[in-house]
Amino acid sequence: MPINKEPDFGTPASTATGHVSLEIDGFKVTVPAGTSILRAAASIGIDIPKLCATDSLEPFGSCRLCLVQIEGGRGMPASCTTPVAEGQKVTTQNPRLAEVRRGVMELYISDHPLDCLTCSANGDCELQDMAGAVGLRQVRYNPVATHLAAVKDESNPYFTFDPSKCIVCSRCVRACEETQGTFALTMDGRGFDSKVSPSQNQAFMDSECVSCGACVQACPTATLMEKSVIDHGTPEHSIVTTCAYCGVGCSFRAEMKGEQVIRMVPAKDGKANHGHSCVKGRFAFGYATHKDRITQPMIRASIKDPWKEVSWEQAINHAASELKRIQAKYGKDAIGGITSSRCTNEETYLVQKLVRAGFGSNNVDTCARVCHSPTGYGLKQTFGESSGTQDFDSVMQADVILVIGANPTDGHPVFGSQMKRRLRQGAQLIVVDPREIDLVKNSPHVKADYHLKLRPGTNVALINALGHVVVAENLLDEAFVNGRCDTASFNKWKTFIADPRHAPESTEAITGVPAALIRAAAKCYATAGNGAIYYGLGVTEHSQGSTMVIGIANLAMATGNLGRIGVGVNPLRGQNNVQGSCDMGSFPHEFPGYRHVSDPETRQLFESAWQAPLSGEPGLRIPNMFEAALDGSFMGLYCEGEDIAQSDPDIKHVHAALRAMECVIVQDLFLNETAKFAHVFLPGSSFLEKDGTFTNAERRISPVRKVMKPLAGYQDWEVTQLLSHAMGYPMDYSHPSQIMDEIARLTPTFAGVSYEKIDRLGSIQWPCNDDSPEGTPVMHTQAFMRDNGKGLFMLTEYVASHEKITPMFPLILTTGRILSQYNVGAQTRRTANVAWHGEDRLEIHPHDAEDRGIKNDDWVGIKSRAGETVLRALITDRMQPGVVYTTFHFPESGANVITTDNSDWATNCPEYKVTAVQVTKVSQHSQWQEDYLAFSEQQLELLEQGLTHG
Amino acid sequence: MHIERLIKMANDISDFFNAETDKDVAAEGVKNHILMAWEPRMRTAIITYHRENGGEGLTDLAKAAIAQLK
Missing domain, CATH: 3.30.70.20 (Alpha-Beta Plaits)
Structure with a gap:
């Protein structure tokens, strides 16, 4: 489409429900009360000159350009700061107004460089536009003082x-x-x-x-x-x-x-x-x-061999032949696939279809395994659907916001800004986090009312204590519970949670959070009005991740904070399409729409549509695949967009499993860490090179549109289709819209979704079907999505992590993300964002640092039961004593060398957030880092040889 | 499959369902979870281990659940 600028109405829309009628330049107009005259005029196509006003910001009234005259009124008020009034008669253009505006513009231009023809904003400059709009023809002033020699700041890379x-x-x-x-x-x-x-x-x-x-x-x-x-x-x-x-x-x-x-x-x-x-x-x-993009398919027999560039046909045929060979040798269940949340819905749908129908097993998984799989489990059990309950805008009606194990200003910055806006309006804030995230007190005009600074690994004890206070102090929303929830399960939970072992005074020794603080926070959440919970990987990436999600659901149900705007349980998904990849049936036990593979009716539906027999047995999860590889029973992997060799825990174990496989096929933009263990490399396409959809954390399905040709010739969904065809299971889509049509046919919650509707509405929040043809911003408004429509309470006993601190490992390491970098860093490390964060650091409390003689920037060794790595220290009182923290955006950091194989009991989501470690001052890399750097260098040489001699 | 890892997984599952006071219901929960989430070769390995070793290292609840698996 042409570059047409989006219309600017000058001031934000009024949210008032009443309306006001007035006359502007003789035209009648009716607008919501509180609308500015500037906006009212713009709404009927009358553009009043303006400079300081724009509809994304509150009016300011400084430029004096948007002046108008109002019949019976005095002077020339600024139309941006003057609200409409009933019966008003406004004049926006007359000789007097034109003279004043020209005078204002003359002053502006007298102190502005007259370099329009060579200015970077030429043709896209509102000052230039306004000079034309007011008819400025001369500048009479010759000022002795100007700002024309002011020095340009080019320090920001962008x-x-x-x-x-x-x-x-x-x-x-x-x-x-x-x-x-x-x-x-x-x-x-x-x-x-x-x-x-x-x-x-x-x-x-x-x-x-x-x-x-x-x-x-x-x-x-x-x-x-x-x-x-x-x-x-x-x-x-x-x-x-x-x-x-x-x-x-x-x-x-x-x-x-x-x-x-x-x-x-x-x-x-x-x-x-x-x-x-x-x-x-x-x-x-x-x-x-980026120059690191690989745009030619490559193959090699062994990871010790140089890569060889080949045609797409050769690469696909080789990959298929290897997968078939492995199946013939080890059985059909010896291969599988892994997708990423960086893939589109259509791509993940195709890969799981290929694995189930083409490979003949359910050995398909996705990277949500290592982030939000407990959300899927916990919310499905309690609410009946594996998703958050609200849209983002709901936060603007929250009265108290409970942030648990999430850092929205770094991990979800745009929503973080919206949340901060609501907090500045007066909503109360409770933060549950072992670390002092920015929301606690480092964001201007935002301060947490309660920071429950718990010890890592004690989430469930804390959520139980909050639940205990709600029951013990009679803060229950009995009408909601009686009307909307399963009575038997509630009564059982009520008895369970009322037990003194869950009282804040009892859990204080476990969590480290003073009982009085928990009691106050619980009262605040239960009684402040609309209580909204937002949580992240600090909830899920624990051995009790699923238990904690269930505990959150229990708390929200008990206090009636569900089913309307301003409340809810909201998982903040780490990557762009975590929700979508899970929706698309990427877990080994579920078809699209979270229906278990053992359900005969569902299986028959897909068998009929896909014209292939399907297994009713759950497949291998990602960590199970590694185990099976080392066991010799899982020997071939198709991995699209995911970098398991960097992102998964206990990385030495992962590397050993990858080495044990006979054929690893990686489809990616770059020779990522996993590709260094691969035998086939299929070039991927970035989000700019393909069509599809992503589904965000609020279940919003949004369009991904191709803006350039795929650099390697194919979009990712086309590559999967080629592989499927070569495997003997042809697929015949000519556009991803056809894949979405198939998803809609087979998935009740997507029944009303189509590309035509997405284009028409801009985006759609599922469920989208006959009941909600334009989507569902807030879920569970009348009934929960469980079979009987009732919310289910479940018992959530606190169980301590297997990971214990000892004199040998006296500190707890927890991990997280930083604003400028993203996940394993494959994308952001290849941008100027490294200017903000060029390496992962170990954050450590001043007391722990002093005990160890560690100063800022010192190299420190971090040793756990799983391994050892070395990072530079960052001493900060954001940490509590006894807890250290790092990000994981750089492969050489080896953050996952030290994380363990402990995982969530229900989903095997790794316990990234709790690792017992010792930290000591060192002077050189760890042995693992030395080995990694040598291996990585060797692999890059093998790539270079392939590119040179292939 | 590495049996120690499967034992740990089964025990972790049983720790969750152990909150249920009716131990028959709890065992049913563990059994169903394993049935719904574990790939057949994992189930076979833990069943075989339980049969051949008496389930050493497993919690009582995990043993009770695995005994019901076929």
């Missing part, structure tokens, strides 16, 4: 700040406050000396700026400008698509020149992000065309 072009409209400052909530920008000085200041007059990169791009988006001139636009010029067309990073699933306009992405601009009508973005989605897309 955008520049040129104060010589600044008109001091404060849009950037307000965007940083209102949209992002970081408050990194201020207006320093007064009058002529006024200037935009990052933090304390610092360079952008030295300031608190998080590079979300909101200021760049808001700037009406070239003051804040993307470097890509400066380098390549303005884009000429745009295509709406969905971000490939976290589970927020932001909608973006990919603004293009031909097949080159010039910039990614957050879509204002994106229902997940409302025009906001973060540093990853907004700027870190360069990995898609």
Whole structure:
């Protein structure tokens, strides 16, 4: 589509329900009460000149350009800050207004470089537009003092700040406050000396700026400008698509020149992000065309051999022949597939179909195994559906927000900004986290009312204590429980949870959280009005991950915080398509729509549709595949988009399993860590090179649209189709929309979904069917999705982790994510985001550091029962004594060398969050790191040989 | 399959269902979970181990559940 800018109504829409009628330039208009005159005029196509106003920000009234006259009124009020009134008669254009506006513009332009023809914003500059709109023809002033010599700040890798072009409209400052909530920008000085200041007059990169791009988006001139636009010029067309990073699933306009992405601009009508973005989605897309991309298929007999470039036909035939050979030798169950949450819905659907119908087993799994599989289990058991209950916008009606084991400002930054907006409006905040995340007290104008700083591994004891207080202090919502929940299970739970062993005074010794704090937090959650729970991997990645999810569900049901806007249980999914890949039947025991493979009716449905016999037995999960590989009974793997050799726990065990397999087929953008153990490499396509859909954390199915040709010639779903055909199970799709049509035919919750509807509505939240033809923002409003419609309470006994601290391993290591990097880092490490985070660090409390003679930046060895690695230390009182923390974005960090094989009892989700370790000051890499670097270097040489001589 | 790992998995499952006061119901829960989640070669391995070794290392609840598996 053409690059047409999205309409700007000048001020945000009013949410009032009453309406007001008025007359603007003789035209009658009726708008919601509270609407600005500026917006009311724009709604009927009357564009009043403006500079400081934009509809993503509250009106400010500083530029004096949007002046109007009102019949019977005095003077010329700013239309952005003046609300409509019944019967008002407004004039937006007359000679007097034109003269004032020209005068205002003349002053602006007298202190602005007249370099429009060579300016990067030429053709995309509101100042330029307004000069034309007011008919400015001369500038009479010759000022002795200007800002034209102000020095440009180019410190940010993605955008520049040129104060010589600044008109001091404060849009950037307000965007940083209102949209992002970081408050990194201020207006320093007064009058002529006024200037935009990052933090304390610092360079952008030295300031608190998080590079979300909101200021760049808001700037009406070239003051804040993307470097890509400066380098390549303005884009000429745009295509709406969905971000490939976290589970927020932001909608973006990919603004293009031909097949080159010039910039990614957050879509204002994106229902997940409302025009906001973060540093990853907004700027870190360069990995898609990084020089490390492999665009030619490759094969080799052994991982000690050089790679050999081959044609697609040769690679696919070789892969299929190897898989068939292995099946002939070891049995049909000796092969399987793994997909990633970075794949589209259609891709994951095809892979599970290939494995079930083409390979003849249910040995298919997805990376949600290692993140949110406990969510799937726990919420399915209690609520009847494996998903969160709300849309993101629901948070704006929450009265108390309970964040458990999640760090939204780093992991889900755009939703984090929305949450902070609600908190600044006055919602209360309870944070349950062993670490002091930014929301606790490091976000401006946001402070947690309660921080329950528990010991890692004690989540269930804590949630039980909260439940105990609700029962013991009679804070139950009995009407909700009686009307909506299973009575027998509730009575059993009530007796269980009322036992004194769950009282906060009893659990204090386990969790480390003072009983009084838990009692106060429980009362707050149960009585403050709308209570909304948001949780992340700090809940799921535990040996009791599923138990904790169930405990959260119990608490929400007991307090009636379900089934309406403003409440709910909301898992914040780590990657863009965690929800979707699970929905698509990527778990080895479930068909699409979370229906167990043993259910004969469901199996018959799929057998009939897929024209193949299907197994009714659950297949191997990812860790089971590794076990079976070492056992000699699982010898071939098709792995699409997932990097198990970096992301899975106890990595030495994973590497041994990969080495034991006879054929590992990796389909990816890069020679990732898993590909270093592979025998076939099939080049993947980035999200910019394919069509499909992603489903975000709020069940929102959003379009992924091809903006450039696949660099390797095929989209990922086409590659799977080729492999399936070669395996003797032909598939015949010509477009992913046909795959979605098949999903809709076979999956009740997707029955009403189609590409046509997604394009028409922008996105759809499942369930989408005859009952909810345009989707379901809030679930369980009338009944839960269990067979009897009743919510199920379950018993959640606290069981201590197998991982114990001892004198040899006295500290607990927990892991997490940082804003600028993403998951295993394969994408973000290949962007300028490394400027913010170029290595993983070990965060350690000052007392623990002092005890060990460790200073900031020292190299420290981290040793667990599973292994040892070395990182540099970051001393911080964000940590509590006895707990250390690291991110896992760099393979050489070896974070998963030290994590153990402990896992969730129900799903085998690894216990990444609890590893007993010792930390000591060291001077060299660990042996594992030395071995890894040598192996990695060898593999890159084998790749180089293949590219040179293939 | 590595039997120590399967024993640990079975015991972890039994730890969850052990909260149930009716131990028959609890054993049924463990059994069903293993049936619904474990791939056949894993089930075969734990059944064989239980039959041949008396389930040494398994919790009583896990033993009771696995004894019901075929």
